[in-house]
Amino acid sequence: MPTTNEKSAPDTADAPSERYARGLAVLQKIAGTERPAVLDALAGIAPDLGRFTVEFGYGDIISRPGLTLPQRQLATISALAAMGNAAPQLRFHVDGALNVGISRREIVETFIHAGVYAGFPAALNALTIAREVFAARKEAGDADAGPIAPATPSEPGTTRYERGAEALARIDGHAGEAVVASLQDIAPDLARYLIEFAFGDVYSRPGLDLKSRELATIAMCTALGTAAPQLRVHLHGFLNVGGTEDEAVEIITQMAGYAGFPAALNGITAARAVFDERAQSR
Known part of the structure; x- marks a missing residue:
């Protein structure tokens, strides 16, 4: 596996304008518009923060290889739902998740999953936001906006x-x-x-594959910043169901933009311990 330094070494030829252009292109794809609202919202009070959002958040982080754009949006809505303190941003990213190909069922399943790690209030609040986004898209003529049918566990006939x-x-x-x-x-x-409940009721539901569930769990546990032992358990789980060490590092690195650098640094510490443990057991 390439080292973190190898993957994130700065490109001295990459001028800020190039970072901005790269980030803006990704932001436009997620927002589904040529002029994302965040740029105008910050123009009158903190235009530099708007630039940092585009250059760092999207030009440096979201544009990195290692995860697909749908995977990155899944990680983002997972973290924002779990933290429960960024409703406008969650609303934007639920809409963005739909724009890059994540289904409404996958979004709903992600927020039900959040109930295990962040509690029912966080899950309920996230689902309220999802309902608002789905309704707005239906009013705008989205054909795929009917009611979502209840799901049953994928392994019936067992307790x-x-x-x-x-x-x-x-x-x-x-x-x-x-x-x-x-x-x-x-x-x-x-x-x-x-x-x-966690594994018999929630993890066994259809609508979100196991790798995606563990990706969401890593994002949630990293962003919460209070669940280092559980993060280590689910890093093992992510690797057990087909995730890679590089992908795990990418999920945690992305959390620097949504939960802050301390949360991401602590997450990387947990990942290092898990990777070393698995290497020693081979």
Whole structure:
């Protein structure tokens, strides 16, 4: 795997105007308009912040290789939903997710998934924003804007506990099983809820593949900044279901723009520990 330094070494020939043009092109694709509203919103009070948003947020970060644009939008709406403190930005990025090919079902599933990691209020607030975005697009003539049917777990015929235990073992492996074992002497019911609800009810739902669920979880746990042990577990999970170390680093790096550099730096520390642990066990 290339080192972080190799991937992020500055290009001294890359002038600010080139960074801006590159970032603006990506921002226009996400916004679905030639003149994204953020530029005018900041023009009268902090035009430099508008420029930094385009140059750094989109020209440096979102334009990086390693993740597709839909994957990056999924990471962004996951983090913003979990943090729960940026409704206007979440609204913009839900619309942007639709513009780059993420389905309404995938957005809804992402926000249901957020209920496990950020709580039901965060999930409910994110879904309220999603409903507003979907409704606005329907009024604008979006043909794909009908009601979303309820989903059922993808493995019918099993109990919630059986379904959850199988999913936990398949996704998070030994790291997840160790979490459950650590709860048995103090909160066995919490361990059961973790298996039945988080993995039996939520992870087993259709509409979002396992790699996308773990991508969303890494973004959420990094952005929250309060879940380092859980982030390590789900970094293992992401790698177990087909994610790569490079992709994990990209998800965490992107969080610098949405949750701040301390959250991203702490996330990278967790990733380093997981990568070293897996390397030693090979």
